[in-house]
Amino acid sequence: MSAPSRLPEKNPLPAGFLDxxxxxxxTQLQTGAAIRxxxxxxxxxxxxxxxxxxxxxxxxxxxxxxxTICAEAGVxxxxxxxxxxxxxxxxxxxxxxxxDMTRMxxxxxxxxxxxxxxxQPGVRRxxxxxxxxxxGLFFPIDPGANATxxxxxxxxxxxxxxxxxGTMKDAVLSLEVVTPQGKVIRTARRARKSAAGYDLTRxxxxxxxxxxxxxxxxxxxxxxxxxxxxxVCSFESLKGxxxxxxxxxxxxxxxxxVEILDALQMRAVNRWSKLDYPEASTLFFEFHGSEAFVAExxxxxxxxxxxxxxxxxxxxxxxxxxxxxxxxxxxxxYAAVNLREGAVGWATDVCVPMSRLAECIVETQADLAGxxxxxxxLGHVGDGNxxxxxxxxxxxxxxLAEVEALNTRLIERALAMDGxxxxxxxxxxxxxxxxVAELGDAVEQMRMIxxxxxxxxxxxxxxxxxx
Amino acid sequence: MSAPSRLPEKNPLPAGFLDxxxxxxxTQLQTGAAIRxxxxxxxxxxxxxxxxxxxxxxxxxxxxxxxTICAEAGVxxxxxxxxxxxxxxxxxxxxxxxxDMTRMxxxxxxxxxxxxxxxQPGVRRxxxxxxxxxxGLFFPIDPGANATxxxxxxxxxxxxxxxxxGTMKDAVLSLEVVTPQGKVIRTARRARKSAAGYDLTRxxxxxxxxxxxxxxxxxxxxxxxxxxxxxVCSFESLKGxxxxxxxxxxxxxxxxxVEILDALQMRAVNRWSKLDYPEASTLFFEFHGSEAFVAExxxxxxxxxxxxxxxxxxxxxxxxxxxxxxxxxxxxxYAAVNLREGAVGWATDVCVPMSRLAECIVETQADLAGxxxxxxxLGHVGDGNxxxxxxxxxxxxxxLAEVEALNTRLIERALAMDGxxxxxxxxxxxxxxxxVAELGDAVEQMRMIxxxxxxxxxxxxxxxxxx
Numbered sequence: 001m002s003a004p005s006r007l008p009e010k011n012p013l014p015a016g017f018l019d020x021x022x023x024x025x026x027t028q029l030q031t032g033a034a035i036r037x038x039x040x041x042x043x044x045x046x047x048x049x050x051x052x053x054x055x056x057x058x059x060x061x062x063x064x065x066x067x068t069i070c071a072e073a074g075v076x077x078x079x080x081x082x083x084x085x086x087x088x089x090x091x092x093x094x095x096x097x098x099x100d101m102t103r104m105x106x107x108x109x110x111x112x113x114x115x116x117x118x119x120q121p122g123v124r125r126x127x128x129x130x131x132x133x134x135x136g137l138f139f140p141i142d143p144g145a146n147a148t149x150x151x152x153x154x155x156x157x158x159x160x161x162x163x164x165x166g167t168m169k170d171a172v173l174s175l176e177v178v179t180p181q182g183k184v185i186r187t188a189r190r191a192r193k194s195a196a197g198y199d200l201t202r203x204x205x206x207x208x209x210x211x212x213x214x215x216x217x218x219x220x221x222x223x224x225x226x227x228x229x230x231x232v233c234s235f236e237s238l239k240g241x242x243x244x245x246x247x248x249x250x251x252x253x254x255x256x257x258v259e260i261l262d263a264l265q266m267r268a269v270n271r272w273s274k275l276d277y278p279e280a281s282t283l284f285f286e287f288h289g290s291e292a293f294v295a296e297x298x299x300x301x302x303x304x305x306x307x308x309x310x311x312x313x314x315x316x317x318x319x320x321x322x323x324x325x326x327x328x329x330x331x332x333x334y335a336a337v338n339l340r341e342g343a344v345g346w347a348t349d350v351c352v353p354m355s356r357l358a359e360c361i362v363e364t365q366a367d368l369a370g371x372x373x374x375x376x377x378l379g380h381v382g383d384g385n386x387x388x389x390x391x392x393x394x395x396x397x398x399x400l401a402e403v404e405a406l407n408t409r410l411i412e413r414a415l416a417m418d419g420x421x422x423x424x425x426x427x428x429x430x431x432x433x434x435x436v437a438e439l440g441d442a443v444e445q446m447r448m449i450x451x452x453x454x455x456x457x458x459x460x461x462x463x464x465x466x467x
Numbered sequence: 468m469s470a471p472s473r474l475p476e477k478n479p480l481p482a483g484f485l486d487x488x489x490x491x492x493x494t495q496l497q498t499g500a501a502i503r504x505x506x507x508x509x510x511x512x513x514x515x516x517x518x519x520x521x522x523x524x525x526x527x528x529x530x531x532x533x534x535t536i537c538a539e540a541g542v543x544x545x546x547x548x549x550x551x552x553x554x555x556x557x558x559x560x561x562x563x564x565x566x567d568m569t570r571m572x573x574x575x576x577x578x579x580x581x582x583x584x585x586x587q588p589g590v591r592r593x594x595x596x597x598x599x600x601x602x603g604l605f606f607p608i609d610p611g612a613n614a615t616x617x618x619x620x621x622x623x624x625x626x627x628x629x630x631x632x633g634t635m636k637d638a639v640l641s642l643e644v645v646t647p648q649g650k651v652i653r654t655a656r657r658a659r660k661s662a663a664g665y666d667l668t669r670x671x672x673x674x675x676x677x678x679x680x681x682x683x684x685x686x687x688x689x690x691x692x693x694x695x696x697x698x699v700c701s702f703e704s705l706k707g708x709x710x711x712x713x714x715x716x717x718x719x720x721x722x723x724x725v726e727i728l729d730a731l732q733m734r735a736v737n738r739w740s741k742l743d744y745p746e747a748s749t750l751f752f753e754f755h756g757s758e759a760f761v762a763e764x765x766x767x768x769x770x771x772x773x774x775x776x777x778x779x780x781x782x783x784x785x786x787x788x789x790x791x792x793x794x795x796x797x798x799x800x801y802a803a804v805n806l807r808e809g810a811v812g813w814a815t816d817v818c819v820p821m822s823r824l825a826e827c828i829v830e831t832q833a834d835l836a837g838x839x840x841x842x843x844x845l846g847h848v849g850d851g852n853x854x855x856x857x858x859x860x861x862x863x864x865x866x867l868a869e870v871e872a873l874n875t876r877l878i879e880r881a882l883a884m885d886g887x888x889x890x891x892x893x894x895x896x897x898x899x900x901x902x903v904a905e906l907g908d909a910v911e912q913m914r915m916i917x918x919x920x921x922x923x924x925x926x927x928x929x930x931x932x933x934x
Contacts, residue, residue, distance in 0.1 A: 113717065113822035156662040167660050169669070170637065185909040191818040192850050193634050194887035195623040195673055197894055197902050197931055198913040202636070202669030206662055223719040250580065252690040293760045351658040355580035383659050420661035427664055435664050442652040445920070446665040452919035453912070464664055 010095040013052050017073045021053060021097070024065050028056045039080050039090070039098035043145070043333075045346045045392055045400070046088035046429060051078060051098035058103045060215040063178045066099055067213065070458060071182065078460050079209040081151030082124060084143075086333075086347050087428025089155055089208050093462030099213060101150050107131050108216065115221045116173055116190060121150025121214045128219075137221045140165035143424065144330045150214050155426035156206030160257045160329060163249075163382025164288065165222060167424065168205050175204050176216035180454040190218055203449070208426055209460035211453045225288035228256075229298060230316040230325050236309035238262055238281040238365055238377070242358040244308045245283065245381045248301050249354065255301075257286035258382040259329055262365070265336060265376035265389070272335030273328035283310070283381075284329055286322075332378050336389035339374040343391040348407050350414035351385035351423030360417055361386060364410055371406060373399055385423030411437075427464045435464065477562040480519050484540045488520060488564070491532050495523045506547050506557070506565035510612070510800075512813045512859055512867070513555035513896060518545060518565035525570050527682040530645045533566055534680065537925060538649065545927050546676040548618030549591060551610075553800075553814050554895025556622055556675050560929030566680060568617050574598050575683065582688045583640055583657060588617025588681045604688045607632035610891065611797045617681050622893035623673030627724045627796060630716075630849030631755065632689060634891065635672050642671050643683035647921040657685055670916070675893055676927035678920045692755035695723075696765060697783040697792050703776035705729055705748040705832055705844070709825040711775045712750065712848045715768050716821065722768075724753035725849040726796055729832070732803060732843035732856075739802030740795035750777075750848075751796055753789075799845050803856035806841040810858040815874050817881035818852035818890030827884055828853060831877055838873060840866055852890035878904075894931045902931065 021029045030036075031053045040050035052075075057063050070077045076096030083090060092098055104120035107128065111117065112135050119128065126146045128139050141152060142159035151157075153175065158167035165171075174188040177200075187200035204211060235241040238260070245258050260283055261269065267279045285301065287294045302313060316322045328335075337345035352360045361377065368375045368388065379386025388410065390403045411421045411434050421434035436443050447465055450457075461467060488496045497503075498520045507517035519542075524530050537544045543563030550557060559565055571587035574595065578584065579602050586595065593613045595606050608619060609626035618624070620642065625634035632638075641655040644667075654667035671678060702708040705727070712725050727750055728736065734746045752768065754761045769780060783789045795802075804812035819827045828844065835842045835855065846853025855877065857870045878888045878901050888901035903910050914932055917924075928934060 111820065111822065113713070114820040115716075116820075156666070158660060162660060166637075169660075169666065170633075179908075179912060183908045183911075185912060186906065187909055189882070189887045189905060190820050190885040191852075191881075191887045191890065192821070193625060193629060193636075193818055193852065193890055195816075195889045195891050195893045196887050196898070196905055197673070197910065198678075198916060199623070199636065199666075199669045199673055200909055200912055202666045206664070206666055223717070225719070246580070249582075250690075252692070290760075290763060292763060293756075296757055296759060349662075351660055353578065353581040353583070353657050354659070355578065385658075385660060414658075415656070418657040420656045420658045420663050422662045423658065423660055424662050426662045431663070438656060438663055439653065441646075441650045442654055442667055443664065444650075445646060445652060445667055448919040449665060449670075449916055452915040 013075060014073045017075060018053060020069050021055060024069065025055055028058065028062070030054045038083070039100065040092050042086065042088055042091065043084055043345065044086040044088065045344045046091060049091040049093050050095070051092035052095045054098045054100055056100045056103050060176065060178065060184055063099065063213050063215050064182055064184060066097060067178050067180065068182045070097055071180065071456065074456060074458065076458050076461050079150070079154070079213050081122065081148030082145060084145030084147045085151060085155055085426065085428065087425050087430045089426050089428035089463060091429060093467070102148065104215070110135060112137060114190070116218055117221055118216060118218050119149055121148060121217055123149050125149060125152065132221065136224050138224050139219060139221055141168055141171050142330065144333045149217055149219070153205050153214055153217055154208050156424065158380065158383070158424040160259055160326070160380060162380055163258060164254055164256045169202055171220050172201055172205050172217060173220055174218040175201055175214050177204055177212045177214055179212045180459055184215070206426065208428065208463050210450060210464055211459060227291045227294040228286065228288055228322065229294050230284070230286045230322045231313040232277060232282060232284055232325065233305050233313050234278040234280040234282050234311045239358050239362055240309035241281045241283050242361055242381055244305045244310060246354050246357060247304045249382060251300055253297050253300055255285065255382055256288040257284065259284040260379055260381045260386065261332065262377040264374060265332060265378045268335040268339050268376060269328050269332055272331055272338060275328055284325065333389055336374070336376040337391050340391045344394045346390040346392055346403050347425065348388045348410050349422045349425040350410055350419055351383060352414050352417045352419030354384050356417040356419070357381060357384045360413060363413060364388065367406060367409055372402060383423065384419070429463065432464065432466045480542060481540045484542060485520060487536050488522060491536065492522055495525065495529070497521045505550070506567065507559050509553065509555055509558065510551055510812065511553035511555065512811045513558060516558040516560050517562070518559035519562045521565045521567055523567045523570050527643065527645065527651055530566065530680050530682050531649055531651060533564060534645050534647065535649045537564055538647065538923065541923060541925065543925050543928050546617070546621070546680050548589065548615030549612060551612030551614045552618060552622055552893065552895065554892050554897045556893050556895035556930060558896060560934070569615065571682070577602060579604060581657070583685055584688055585683060585685050586616055588615060588684055590616050592616065592619065599688065603691050605691050606686060606688055608635055608638050609797065611800045616684055616686065620672050620681055620684055621675050623891065625847065625850070625891040627726055627793070627847060629847060630725060631721055631723045636669055638687050639668055639672050639684060640687055641685040642668055642681050644671055644679045644681055646679045647926055651682070673893065675895065675930050677917060677931055678926060694758045694761040695753065695755055695789065696761050697753045697789045698780040699744060699792065700750050700752065700772050700780050701745045701747040701778045702749065706825050706829055707776035708748045708750050709828055709848055711772045711777060713821050713824060714771045716849060718767055720764050720767055722752065722849055723755040724751065726751040727846055727848045727853065728799065729844040731841060732799060732845045735802040735806050735843060736795050736799055739798055739805060742795055751792065800856055803841065803843040804858050807858045811861045813857040813859055813870050814892065815855045815877050816889045816892040817877055817886055818850060819881050819884045819886030821851050823884040823886070824848060824851045827880060830880060831855065834873060834876055839869060850890065851886070896930065899931065899933045
């Protein structure tokens with residue numbers, strides 16, 4: 001659906017290539033239509049772009065072997081995790097091999113004393129937290145989907161806890177990577193800080209599989225706080241909700257989570273998750289700390305909310321109540337898309353300085369007033385990051401064009417406020433022109449790195465940079 | 468003093484080069500012996516390596532012009548800030564131009580609502596905090612010296628607050644850089660997070676001037692906490708002090724600062740800063756938060772200290788008392804070096820996972836017992852980072868060899884514990900072989916970036932990578 005006409009033709013696989021893969025991988029190699037379809041599709045509005053084959057990696061040696069075989073044959077490699085990215089980040093633009101990492105799902109070590117763990121990239125965030133819970137630890141980064149940690153590292157994901165705990169940029173201590181040259185490198189030691197050379201860890205976080213394949217991740221963990229309180233509060237206006245967040249942060253309140261949902265998003269959440277919140281501009285809060293410190297934070301934020309047209313706080317303090325609340329938030333994208341039967345989603349992803357957030361959201365809300373399809377606003381307002389989720393008819397080119405125009409105006413608005421076209425979804429297929437609009441000549445420095453690491457352009461070609 | 472015999476000969480400057488610089492820069496160009504000596508020397512044990520000329524940049528246009536003139540002539544460029552780095556990071560190994568950035572010392576903007584500021588790279592950390600104080604904001608990163616922010620970004624510096632507020636990696640939101648191609652790029656927008664392409668910000672932070680020249684920095688700031696309490700506590704043993712820190716962090720106490728100093732370091736501090744603390748293993752603490760939250764943190768940490776052989780807490784709660792305490796800590800390197808008259812300093816810089824810290828410090832202490840020169844231990848124990856400061860006779864090759872051997876054993880000990888050879892000083896001249904020992908083939912990926920950005924190897928040549 002997204003301008004495929006501009007993409008070059010796929011090359012046919014070289015003779016004997018699939019045989020070489022089959023010799024090495026046996027049933028770990030699959031070429032059936034259904035499996036290729038699954039690995040070429042996404043949860044968003046992009047058309048399917050299928051790989052020629054799927055290899056299920058089970059070890060770093062498997063990954064290194066795929067890299068070597070593909071490099072010799074000049075065949076593209078696209079790493080694939082949970083398939084939940086929403087900028088077409090794992091589409092096989094030029095075909096080739098989709099390298100499925102989900103069988104590499106071992107938790108290698110949990111170093112509780114050091115608040116870190118070592119995992120394979122196919123581990124999903126919910127499974128990691130299940131594993132950690134008994135040790136009093138948790139991993140905070142939580143995009144809506146139950147994504148793999150490898151995918152989350154590759155897109156520099158964040159989520160609802162980023163305002164307090166940072167993004168994948170902050171969470172990754174070290175990576176093991178198979179480079180395009182087929183070497184296995186480790187980007188850093190397990191020390192909590194280092195000044196040893198270029199920061200390859202941060203270079204690979206957010207590189208979307210274009211510079212090599214992540215085979216192991218060392219992550220920072222956090223102690224489960226003594227007290228956790230979650231609350232929902234409705235506001236008279238979206239602006240009142242945003243102002244409450246901005247002022248809370250300016251007061252130095254270490255909000256653990258603070259999410260905004262507009263009235264239509266609340267209607268979608270109520271329907272999808274069978275809840276009955278008021279269908280108004282709403283904030284979901286979470287506070288972490290000692291009992292006394294949480295109480296102190298709550299008092300300040302309640303006063304600010306009241307001054308900004310907020311209503312009562314509906315508290316969820318039991319774990320099962322909290323889980324229900326945050327499950328509803330995590331499912332908000334699916335809830336919004338399903339406002340229409342048979343629709344597909346398109347999620348925008350701008351992030352602006354906090355001082356411009358209210359203005360950016362209010363202007364966007366006005367621009368959406370005339371949209372011909374459902375369009376909700378939700379986001380991680382503590383970071384200045386919010387999404388519009390459009391629920392699109394996949395067969396209507398008019399709707400696609402309308403959303404493209406709305407998205408263009410939204411991104412231009414954010415860039416004019418010194419913001420970014422993507423807070424957490426990555427560039428993928430959909431933001432390549434906006435990356436250039438945002439960072440100009442800096443993109444040429446990025447391309448220099450890409451060409452140096454991957455001169456054949458075999459690693460997730462057609463992502464981040466236009467072909 | 469550091470194996471200069473391995474360095475290649477400097478090339479003479481091309482004919483007419485200094486004339487071209489003089490035409491453009493007038494009195495901003497200086498070639499006198501004293502000024503070249505100052506720009507080729509450092510605060511550490513490295514021998515002076517002088518540039519052929521010094522240019523005092525006053526604007527990004529000046530920087531771009533120097534880059535263009537040097538690139539055309541094939542002459543090295545070494546950026547220079549306060550000259551306080553201690554791994555020879557600004558030595559002019561191959562001569563060329565030392566580009567002095569200290570006149571670019573403007574605070575361009577303070578965006579108080581966004582907790583960020585935009586500054587030129589020659590601003591020093593103390594001047595920045597003086598400027599911010601009236602707005603209730605502060606910048607936490609504080610190496611011992613009153614370094615420039617450009618130098619701190621280039622070496623990925625940290626300091627006493629990193630345990631709570633992170634390092635320069637976390638503090639820098641965006642950079643303006645003149646690339647080796649002479650282009651002015653900006654690595655990111657002012658949004659607090661972004662998933663837009665490769666993380667060039669983090670690539671430049673810690674790149675020690677080898678990939679281009681930083682001309683503007685956007686920094687994250689923090690609100691000055693409502694309550695700040697500092698304390699000093701002596702311990703029966705170094706291990707008891709370290710265990711107190713490890714256990715405090717494992718309890719989730721958000722220590723703002725926690726510094727260790729051994730008995731000899733305390734003697735040096737008392738002498739240098741005219742204080743009278745007990746000359747025993749000591750922790751310097753600082754707690755930030757609301758009044759109630761600080762009181763709660765203090766209670767927990769006092770109980771842990773008592774259980775680990777700690778004595779009374781000597782409190783410094785008035786600003787002038789706190790400043791005196793932390794001034795003494797910041798001067799600790801100078802205090803240690805000056806335990807001997809006419810000595811020079813050599814500071815080691817390992818950082819290990821917290822679970823190995825007590826073992827690493829205790830083994831190091833034992834190894835230092837036989838040292839023939841004063842050797843103190845101090846460091847940022849909340850990060851797992853500590854330094855040994857040797858006070859060396861600059862004319863004794865025996866002492867140099869002895870310290871080299873002690874440093875080698877210390878780094879090997881840290882690497883065996885999955886630690887790093889440098890927590891915050893950078894690679895510079897002194898850690899190049901250890902970078903390879905630490906990260907192996909990953910260093911080849913770094914070299915690929917260096918070659919792609921700077922194929923002539925003109926930007927701070929001979930740093931990070933051996934020539």
